Amino acid sequence: MDLSFEIKVVRGTDASPETVRFTDLLTGPTVVSVYMRNNTGSCDKQNDALVADWAEINAAGFNVVGVSRDTGGSHIRYAAKKGIGYPLVSDPEDLFATAADAVIDKKMYGRVFRGPLRSAWVLDASGKILAIIEKVDAKTHGAQVLAAVSAL
Template identity: 55%
Template sequence: MIAAGQTIDTAFTLKVVQDGEVREVVFRDLLTKPVIVSVYMKNNTGSCDKQNDSLVAHASEFAKAGYRLIALSRDTCGSHLKYAAKKNITYTLASDPSDAFARATDSLVEKSMYGRTFQGPVRAAYIINTQGKVLRVIEKVDTKDHSAQIKAALATL
């Protein structure tokens, strides 16, 4: 996994949902200000819902502090549109079915579920500056209190 101080390749493409619209972007184009990227597994699942509920409750604080908040999963933009409406999500939801962000952050790992082994992204959060330099990594997300983890990481910058 990438560490604080390292720079990621920001030339990969994602589809994002923001303000009820879907668009395709190059990740570096999202870096108009520092970003917080919170990686989760799937919309409408218990832990992931808790993680996003925590972000929803504090999204305006992160925006006021000068950060763009991005929650990223493998879900489609169609799923993200419904999820954003259901959860009152105002921040960016990124669709990354090809794990481009996980590859850029070297955070694609082997996982297993129901006896099946597969590759998947680590549930983690990254604070990245406008040049793509990783300022902090939260390697183990506390889904219930994720925003507190992010606030603690931001306080150390």
């Protein structure tokens, strides 16, 4: 999986967006949690569950990165609102999902469109896939991640 593309990232609640290569975010084993949009029901639940278990995930030796189509400005406000300390990536072109071959057909209000699979990817520092959570349960996402990293 080629993760050398450039993205914008917000690192914590008081940070400004910066442009980096995605690979620069892989400073160690990393969980990449993919969701569609900030401030939407299921995506909020997914991030709330991840925030609740973030310290335990870190204690297990894993970084966390959230990826959505939102802008860097939206991520700044969202991180502050939700208390998100892990980096949030702005990926409006679905570059991560494309690299992971995880762009799928979705349906909303009878309309079909392409978008990233709500998923989590456990990667080592080189970008090698260690585990994939293809069916994220928004309410228990943190526990799902902990189970995945504990199984490694």
